[in-house]
Amino acid sequence: MGYSKKFKYRKPTKSISGVIPLAVVIKPMKCPHGTCLYCPTLDVPQSYTPKSPAIMRAAQLNYDAFKQTKARLKAFQIMKHSTDKIELIIMGGTFLAYPKQYQYEFIKACYDALNDKKSRDLKEAKKFNEKAKHRVVALCIETRPDYCSDRDIRRMLEFGCTRVELGVQAVDNRIYRKVCRGHGVKEVVDATKRLKNAGFKIGYHIMPGLPGSNLKKDVKLFKKLFSDENFKPDQLKIYPTQVIKGSELEKLYWNGKYKPYDKEQLIRLLIEFKKIVPRYCRIMRVMREIPPDFLVAGTIRIDLRREIQKRFSKCKCIRCREIGFALLNKKEVKKGLKLKITKYRASKGKEFFVEFVNRQDIIFGLIRLRIPDKSRVMFVRELHIYGPALRLGKKLMKTAEKIARKYRCKRIIVISGVGVREYYKELGYKFKDPYMVKP
Ligand code: SF4
Structure with a gap:
């Protein structure tokens, strides 16, 4: 291919x-x-x-x-x-x-x-x-x-x-207050809903190990992200708390009032996260790269991910199943694709996560659809084909249209990067600023 x-x-x-x-x-x-x-x-x-x-x-x-x-x-x-x-x-x-x-x-x-x-x-x-x-x-x-x-x-x-990354850190008001975040859980819920209803793809940044949390609580909060329909992000960047020079946390650390997780604790925690993450979410990154000169305390290993993968290889997240990574890891990739649809509720709407996978569950392309409650439109929040197989893109759009018809939607609205508009025009979509639309 x-x-x-x-x-x-x-x-x-x-x-x-x-x-x-x-x-x-x-x-x-x-x-x-x-x-x-x-x-x-x-x-x-x-x-x-x-x-x-x-x-x-x-x-x-x-x-x-x-x-x-x-x-x-x-x-x-x-x-x-x-x-x-x-x-x-x-x-x-x-x-x-x-x-x-x-x-x-x-x-x-x-x-x-x-x-x-x-x-x-x-x-x-x-x-x-x-x-x-x-x-x-x-x-x-x-x-x-x-x-x-x-x-x-x-x-x-x-x-x-087309994509918004929200600094969410931990969905807990006590922690928000403790870290002087300046907003609460309500703002997260509202922003998530607003963004999804405008068709955006949403990534959360989360920070396990914040003051006021612990390993058990972090797992609980992570579960909440995917069991509570108010959240359910499409992507995640997991940035375990590190003590960085020039932050207030540094003072707490030197006064013995805060300690970040050590490497082993982190690995075990991230494995627990990976067991929970659903197939419609992509873990974009674990760990933030802090130049050693500025890292006061916290894990420095940026290849943590590889180590986690060695100990737990059954992660269902999108990234771990992408065809590109399978090839990079020299995995033998079986042919024969099938369509898999995951339907779930999120932020007062129906979400459809449609993927082309083979029998090893390796993913070749996906489309993310949303029908907000009490609405007769369907949003295409993401269309992603891994590699040059354009055919798959068309097939996924056709599937989207079928689902739209089934749910009696009047229009399909695509949030599209400026440079993809031509592609959608070829598929019969018209530009209605700022979206591409088809009745
Ligand atoms: S102070 Fe730092 S962490 Fe807090 S919102 Fe601003 S950039 Fe983000």
Whole structure:
């Protein structure tokens, strides 16, 4: 299926799903609510350390969005990655809390760099990108649950955003208070629902080991994420709490009032998480890479994941079942695909997670559908094909249309990266700003 060539490239995991993640960092600005207990405040974007590679690259270019995008493109080209499909990732503190003009100019500059021409405004930049060489097939913004109002959501749609990562950390009000988070569980529930009802794909960042939690409680909270219909994220980044230089937590640590989990505790905890995670969720990352100079206490092993996989290989999450990783691990992949549909309730709506899998449960493509309660529309929140088998994409869209008919939906609404609009047009969808729509 044309996969073999890809793995000769350097850093193969970067583009394993055919899309290159291009991160652009926003300028430093303090978070409006104050500072979370564990978050370092250094002379760089909030929550980052000056020696993180992405931050060093961005700081060198004075956080200029245009220059950063160009530089990353060039770096990927040197590494011989294909750069026609880009996932643009806006990194830094809470982007949506920045002055609006800054937000618009930042996003426009990223598109301009990818289009290799300046545009008059964001609208034009996005239009150019529809047919550009480097197309934005997905755009991700990180935000806090209390920076996710209807207005924020409209703006994100205007930017061409398709995926939102929410800093959720732990769904517990006592812990939120203890770590000075500045919002509660209610905000998480509301933001999740709003985002899903606007068609976004949602990732949660969670932090086991926060002050006020313990191993047992962390497992309980993790279970809650998938048993309580108010949460159920599509993706997870698990960042166990580490003590970082320049954070308030550092003081607690030195006073003997806080201790992070050790490596063995973490491995056992993450295995428990993996036993719980449902097949519709993708564990994107475990562990955050903190440069050793800034890590006061906490596990440093970034290859923890491999060790966990050695001890527990039955994880059902999307990432562990992707075809790309099976090939990378030299697994023999059986042919013969079947369609598998997982239906579940989430945030007051019906969700359908449809996948093409083989009999080893290896996943080749997926589509994520949602029908909000009391609504006659169906959202396509994600369509993802691993590798070049475009046929699968069409088949998945056909399945979506069948489900829409069965549930008497009047329209199908697709949240689509600006650079994928042409693809949907070929399938009979029309652009109704900001979505692609088919009656
Ligand atoms: S919201 Fe995020 S970036 Fe802001 S202080 Fe808290 S952890 Fe740091």
